[in-house]
Amino acid sequence: MDEKDGEETTYEVPIGPIHPALKEPFLIKFKLDGEEIVDADPHPGMNHRGIEFMGMHRNPVKVIPLSERICGICSIVHQHMYTTAVEHAVDIVPTNRARYIRTIMMELERIHSHVLWAGVAAHEIGFDTHLHFTWKIREKVMDLLEKISGNRVNYSMWTFGGVRRDITEDMHPDIDETLDYYLDLYDKLEDIFLGDPSIRHRTKNIGILTEEDAMKLCGVGPTVRASGVKKDVRIDQPYAAYGDLDIDYVIPSRYDYEDVGDVFSKTLVRLKEVVQSINIIRQCVEKMPEGEITSEPNMAALLNKLKSAEGEGVGRIEAPRGEAMHYVRLVEDNEDVDCWKVRASTYNNLATYAPMFLGEQIADIPIIAASIDPCIGCMDRAEIVDVNTGEKEEYTDEELHELSVQKTERMLGGIDE
Amino acid sequence: MPTTTIYTLIKQLLTKKATNPFPVKYTPDNMHAAAELIEKGEVEINPPVEIPENYRGKIKYDKECCIGCKLCVRVCPSEALIFKEDESKVKHYVSRCTFCGQCVDICPQDCFEFTDEFLVAGLDKESEDLVINP
Amino acid sequence: MNLEVLIEGWFFKVVLTVLVSFIGVFLGLLYKGFDRKITAMMQSRIGPPWIQPFRDVKKLFMKETIIPDTAIPWLFNAAPIVALVAPLIALAYLPLGPFGPIMEGYGGLILLLYLLAIPAVAMAFGGLASGSPYATVGSQRELVLMMSYELPLAITAVALAFNYETFSIATISSEPVWNSVGMMGGIGFALILAALFAVMPGELSKVPFDQAEAETELAGGLFVEYSGRNLGIFYIAEVVKMVVVGAFLIALFFPYNLSSLYSFGGPEINGMMLWNVIVDTAFFLFKLLIIIYVAVSVIRVGFARFQINKASYFYWVPMTIISLLGMLLVVVGGAA
Numbered sequence: 001m002d003e004k005d006g007e008e009t010t011y012e013v014p015i016g017p018i019h020p021a022l023k024e025p026f027l028i029k030f031k032l033d034g035e036e037i038v039d040a041d042p043h044p045g046m047n048h049r050g051i052e053f054m055g056m057h058r059n060p061v062k063v064i065p066l067s068e069r070i071c072g073i074c075s076i077v078h079q080h081m082y083t084t085a086v087e088h089a090v091d092i093v094p095t096n097r098a099r100y101i102r103t104i105m106m107e108l109e110r111i112h113s114h115v116l117w118a119g120v121a122a123h124e125i126g127f128d129t130h131l132h133f134t135w136k137i138r139e140k141v142m143d144l145l146e147k148i149s150g151n152r153v154n155y156s157m158w159t160f161g162g163v164r165r166d167i168t169e170d171m172h173p174d175i176d177e178t179l180d181y182y183l184d185l186y187d188k189l190e191d192i193f194l195g196d197p198s199i200r201h202r203t204k205n206i207g208i209l210t211e212e213d214a215m216k217l218c219g220v221g222p223t224v225r226a227s228g229v230k231k232d233v234r235i236d237q238p239y240a241a242y243g244d245l246d247i248d249y250v251i252p253s254r255y256d257y258e259d260v261g262d263v264f265s266k267t268l269v270r271l272k273e274v275v276q277s278i279n280i281i282r283q284c285v286e287k288m289p290e291g292e293i294t295s296e297p298n299m300a301a302l303l304n305k306l307k308s309a310e311g312e313g314v315g316r317i318e319a320p321r322g323e324a325m326h327y328v329r330l331v332e333d334n335e336d337v338d339c340w341k342v343r344a345s346t347y348n349n350l351a352t353y354a355p356m357f358l359g360e361q362i363a364d365i366p367i368i369a370a371s372i373d374p375c376i377g378c379m380d381r382a383e384i385v386d387v388n389t390g391e392k393e394e395y396t397d398e399e400l401h402e403l404s405v406q407k408t409e410r411m412l413g414g415i416d417e
Numbered sequence: 418m419p420t421t422t423i424y425t426l427i428k429q430l431l432t433k434k435a436t437n438p439f440p441v442k443y444t445p446d447n448m449h450a451a452a453e454l455i456e457k458g459e460v461e462i463n464p465p466v467e468i469p470e471n472y473r474g475k476i477k478y479d480k481e482c483c484i485g486c487k488l489c490v491r492v493c494p495s496e497a498l499i500f501k502e503d504e505s506k507v508k509h510y511v512s513r514c515t516f517c518g519q520c521v522d523i524c525p526q527d528c529f530e531f532t533d534e535f536l537v538a539g540l541d542k543e544s545e546d547l548v549i550n551p
Numbered sequence: 552m553n554l555e556v557l558i559e560g561w562f563f564k565v566v567l568t569v570l571v572s573f574i575g576v577f578l579g580l581l582y583k584g585f586d587r588k589i590t591a592m593m594q595s596r597i598g599p600p601w602i603q604p605f606r607d608v609k610k611l612f613m614k615e616t617i618i619p620d621t622a623i624p625w626l627f628n629a630a631p632i633v634a635l636v637a638p639l640i641a642l643a644y645l646p647l648g649p650f651g652p653i654m655e656g657y658g659g660l661i662l663l664l665y666l667l668a669i670p671a672v673a674m675a676f677g678g679l680a681s682g683s684p685y686a687t688v689g690s691q692r693e694l695v696l697m698m699s700y701e702l703p704l705a706i707t708a709v710a711l712a713f714n715y716e717t718f719s720i721a722t723i724s725s726e727p728v729w730n731s732v733g734m735m736g737g738i739g740f741a742l743i744l745a746a747l748f749a750v751m752p753g754e755l756s757k758v759p760f761d762q763a764e765a766e767t768e769l770a771g772g773l774f775v776e777y778s779g780r781n782l783g784i785f786y787i788a789e790v791v792k793m794v795v796v797g798a799f800l801i802a803l804f805f806p807y808n809l810s811s812l813y814s815f816g817g818p819e820i821n822g823m824m825l826w827n828v829i830v831d832t833a834f835f836l837f838k839l840l841i842i843i844y845v846a847v848s849v850i851r852v853g854f855a856r857f858q859i860n861k862a863s864y865f866y867w868v869p870m871t872i873i874s875l876l877g878m879l880l881v882v883v884g885g886a887a
Contacts, residue, residue, distance in 0.1 A: 065517035126856025132594040150473035198855040363858040429595040
């Protein structure tokens, strides 16, 4: 504890790196005045796994199953981003049917992710009943994903130019049944998460992110849509089959709520997105074109094509947590992926913690921390370690800026030559 | 009042539980003794959840049809497939396998096949069950 | 009174107290198992077997007891023992089913209220003595919560004492409170009972009033540094407290016995019929089960954890008003 002017007394409480409020290693240092938070200081960098480094020592096909293991929940998201980045680099165009199948899978995963988040949020406010309830109903969509892809979590569905498994006519009743199940339960979910008095108490006007702050801090996904920011890659820059579909931004004011940006709005946006996803899947099943599921059916030929491929590509996606991006570079004399960079949505959303935490209570830390749906496994992939001494280093903003400028100059120089 | 919650609770109290009690309902006092009894078939275990069609389980490898083209080794992300130079066949470590199925897709002779087997945990990763074609 | 009888009486009381303590611990663990099982079933889970709390205690007592460097050892070690002893003593002052209080005549309602408050204080001191910021926050919360729920609890005691004109718990439980008051008094006591049911989860540190432990916020709060035997003692203290609070509620508001309706007969021992005693004991255990189910299990799964200021407000304003209103009705009804 430290005293200022003999009057004000604040003390520091670290939340993390290991703490029950966080499902993954992450550190936030809080300065508290009684129960009130006066300062929050996030320290990422506790979950470095070197997954990009692993990717850079494998050929592009081997990296597909590796990419989906970046995150335990958004497997498809990372797989899709990586695959589209390589497709972009090597000019492979996926078939139309594959685009629709990909969209269906991504939206099924969005349902899965949002229902899971609702359970985590309930757990953070001490409401384990709804954790068990939502995770129970989540099983249904996981069963469907297992039926389509052959596995519950790591789907391994993507390949360059399409997908590896088809969604055939006889799977449509299963899909329909699952979607009906969620539509039937939706009213109940809304009743619980938007209507239950004890949940309302804990979420209304807690962790407010204003529209201005959301824009200033470059937040992404449901976190900023709850503040009324119209930002959604699926609409702004359509990928897969989204360009053919009828979708709109999910913001609270569309449903006669105010765009407050508190935890309640974030819950609302996520629940409404479940309905939106159901709608999108229905459209996709209806409009699905006939044809091949992949434009590169011969994997051996594909492998040879990628061996000497050259180029760089970017894959962008609206993940359940917000916009995320992969960057891939392939060079001719390197069989392996030459460069692979992942930028996950949590990285952007982390900055929004600062205004959300200020002035709230300790009791609100877990639910606010969970409100951006953080995925540290996706985000933490960089750590600066001095190889010779093994010491970790932290760079200040100025130093990083300086390094960045130097690198740009180097790269420009490289191109000039 | 949280009516929906209370209604759900009472309904769940009376209906069938969501948990599937595979392999046994409660943890036995002595795990190893229980495992031995199950192996001998003296104790009945609860069945697991039904496995869907096209499930990606433990991979079956047909050694006879393999022509030794090494394509599967080139696509295996976790290096679970090791090429044996002497007999020109592959050796498969199940403990390293991620069940992605790229070897199944790429094999020109269709020597690999998925099975429904998912109980692949063991105490020794070098055991006969977990190394195919040692 | 000659010396011999006095010694015999004291000895008998001591033996009985020790016996009741063991029964209290056993019952507490049994009811804890029930609570966990029924909670799991309401959440559509199978849940642990009934015997799980006994296994937990056994395991905790086998584990190493770690005392952190920043702790004050004597206070850190004393806290769990004080927290356990207080509810065990309270058991001796409570009527349990057909049996009257062992220590009858040595203390009444006021003493019981103090004994119920001691574990919370001991837990808070143990938390403060452990020197962890989480435990410090947890202890502060525990004390704030205690100060909040003590007022409705005290009002209950005053209302009952006013009605019976005594603080003796044996007298209060000799006749159900509902029989001794009119319509208005009945409504008054119903309000007080409602307030008491709301106090119970707070007294037992259960969701929605488990801010002091708050797993997701404080990682266990005031217990964060406790381990091994010390944590085991706290665990037992918690379950005994559950039995004590349940028996307290029964003694004050539901002291019904089946044998008063119909005598089951049986051989007479020490002035009580054997079958009557067995039936009444079973009925008492059943009442305890229902009270724990309603006040602990259902509320635990049906609500989210409140923020500490809202929990405090809940006890200070709505619950205090309800119990004061109840007391007013009792006083007015009694005078009329």
